[in-house]
């Protein structure tokens with residue numbers, strides 16, 4: 045862990061002076077009084093609030109300023125001085141607001157009053173909380189529970205999530221998708237199959253014990269910048285970092301630590317990646333296979349020559365199954381295929397394999413570059429194959445490290461937000477709350493939208509999120525959203541999904557976690573789970589944006605009570621008044637995780653959730669960690685190289701956005717300024733198409749389902765990216781992503797490999 049000098053005077057971490065300027069700019073833009081920068085002091089501290097941006101671990105011994113540029117922006121965005129009151133809707137009709145840019149909608153400020161859509165005037169009009177709850181309750185009672193979906197976006201606390209899953213199940217369905225369905229569900233499925241638990245196994249302590257780290261498809265500088273501190277410390281110890289990423293991401297190359305005055309004043313940046321391999325998008329299974337092949341062949345030679353073995357023979361014998369079939373497959377794999385699909389020459393993979401074989405404890409970090417593919421689950425399993433070859437699971441300094449997205453997305457799954465009944469403790473819930481929970485599988489997010497397109501989904505309850513923008517296939521899904529009978533959105537800020545409303549629609553403004561939450565029993569705290577499976581308490585530090593805003597538990601309790609009435613044995617009012625009562629129930633449902641949680645939730649560094657694979661206990665079908673033989677080495681079934689000139693589009697985040705929340709149009713780290721409508725392209729691909737920098741192009745999806753998917757108006761920008769691969773921004777590119785182009789086992793949309801062609805170009 046980092047041993048920074050606590051008196052270091054530089055408040056804005058994550059990447060040098062540019063980062064500090066960006067933070068100052070957004071504090072000014074949001075008119076947050078400068079004193080509010082003191083709010084940032086409470087961010088990610090054991091006695092403060094947990095950042096609303098990413099879910100990276102919170103150290104027990106935090107820095108003075110345990111936040112980064114991205115986290116500071118997210119905080120400023122929530123505690124903005126700007127407000128959207130009901131007067132705003134007197135001025136702006138919904139049809140007018142539909143023409144606004146995503147940025148401008150959220151930039152208008154915090155929502156302050158509960159709102160109901162009024163079709164006659166085409167406006168949102170104020171409604172009292174009780175009226176809203178009663179009306180929503182009546183609507184839900186009138187609908188078939190099978191036709192209602194409860195989406196969670198990943199920010200809501202463990203307490204709110206526990207309440208929501210119980211409400212949905214008492215109401216009558218398991219339709220509880222969350223944002224991980226578009227994100228790390230490939231991890232939940234892949235790691236569960238491989239090592240018996242759907243979360244990563246490392247904690248911050250492992251950073252101090254590791255001798256090598258891999259980075260597959262995760263953009264740490266933008267999406268989890270606080271992690272750069274641990275990476276920098278490891279680098280100072282001489283730990284190599286080997287990165288696989290099609291783009292040369294500045295945040296993965298160097299890091300200037302703004303908490304270190306010396307670094308800020310001199311150009312003494314730390315080199316983050318010691319090897320950087322620009323794998324082709326979708327080529328990771330092939331690259332991993334190449335490294336596995338080199339390891340297994342080195343081991344074969346060791347057997348022949350009688351030298352020490354290269355693979356961890358004891359681990360493989362005692363703890364795994366399926367090794368022989370995997371080794372056979374690996375030995376037979378051809379270098380031609382590996383090099384063609386990965387886009388990497390053999391000697392590059394040899395350099396990576398050599399480091400891997402020299403290291404005793406290896407961590408593999410990864411993100412959307414592995415999971416958001418048709419082969420997303422297979423990518424995750426190949427990564428496990430590589431780790432397992434040398435026993436790199438369940439020992440200090442080693443293990444898979446999925447870097448999760450939303451600040452409580454992992455925790456929501458932990459407390460029962462899941463459409464998969466087998467992952468929820470239904471028997472226990474039945475006993476604890478005297479009801480019969482539904483046993484049929486619910487819908488994940490892709491299935492929910494397929495059903496919506498088929499007219500089978502009638503209502504969507506959204507605990508955060510902006511699905512109209514975040515989901516694939518906007519050309520089809522956005523019009524379908526407008527056919528819903530009922531949309532209920534619990535939100536902090538206005539977004540497009542509130543405007544493309546259902547026939548009846550409610551927008552319910554909720555507190556941000558940064559705000560003080562006062563209920564009958566006093567100020568309330570909530571809790572979340574970070575990326576390393578540690579739970580943390582969090583309480584707000586600023587006054588609510590308006591006295592009419594309610595907390596998420598308040599809103600869920602209100603709707604649950606109004607919908608379920610006598611049917612429910614839960615005293616929803618009591619839960620609303622005192623969240624520790626919810627934690628007591630969580631403790632009854634999962635004593636191993638939440639027993640006596642109220643007393644433990646403020647533990648510095650968090651409460652470690654039991655993760656059996658950390659102890660080499662494998663909750664898989666065979667009771668062992670499982671090797672997997674890949675179906676193919678990563679050729680995308682939707683993307684055979686069938687059309688000359690076809691390109692693979694990866695949709696990316698900039699450093700000025702949080703998912704569909706756009707802070708501004710710049711991407712400082714990648715050097716993009718003033719527009720998000722850009723396509724990053726290899727200069728040779730540009731030349732082949734007669735394109736020069738700044739030329740305008742349209743992109744068209746290559747698919748034969750008769751749907752035209754096309755977006756125009758992109759400017760081409762030359763970029764260091766492999767030929768055949770291009771990058772664009774999410775959510776602007778979402779109309780190009782077909783709903784069915786998703787991983788078959790996890791249904792995570794293949795947002796990192798959309799087959800496209802350049803449709804038109806204008807100079």
Ligand SMILES: Nc1nc2c(c(=O)[nH]1)N[C@H]1C(S)=C(S)[C@@H](COP(=O)(O)OP(=O)(O)OC[C@H]3O[C@@H](n4cnc5c(=O)[nH]c(N)nc54)[C@H](O)[C@@H]3O)O[C@H]1N2
Nearest residue numbers: 114261262263267325326411412413449450697701702703
């Ligand atoms: N500031 C900020 N922080 C965030 C978010 C945000 O929007 N803004 N979003 C949050 C959420 S919900 C999530 S899920 C995470 C997402 O964080 P990441 O997992 O980092 O996701 P992306 O930004 O989509 O980009 C992933 C990286 O994968 C690379 N990549 C693309 N295709 C491939 C491939 O085929 N192989 C490999 N090896 N690499 C590839 C891209 O070049 C990019 O660097 O961040 C969270 N944190």
Ligand SMILES: Nc1nc2c(c(=O)[nH]1)N[C@H]1C(S)=C(S)[C@@H](COP(=O)(O)OP(=O)(O)OC[C@H]3O[C@@H](n4cnc5c(=O)[nH]c(N)nc54)[C@H](O)[C@@H]3O)O[C@H]1N2
Nearest residue numbers: 197223227508509510514534535537539695703704774795
């Ligand atoms: N093409 C493409 N598509 C993608 C991705 C990609 O990389 N490429 N990434 C996918 C991923 S990883 C994810 S996680 C999804 C995200 O998809 P979503 O969950 O749909 O979207 P967000 O942008 O995270 O949600 C933003 C909205 O949440 C609301 N909000 C903010 N804070 C709070 C809060 O504290 N409480 C409540 N109730 N509401 C709040 C605000 O109103 C805000 O407008 O998008 C996915 N879609």
Ligand SMILES: [Mo]
Nearest residue numbers: 223227449450
């Ligand atoms: Mo995500």
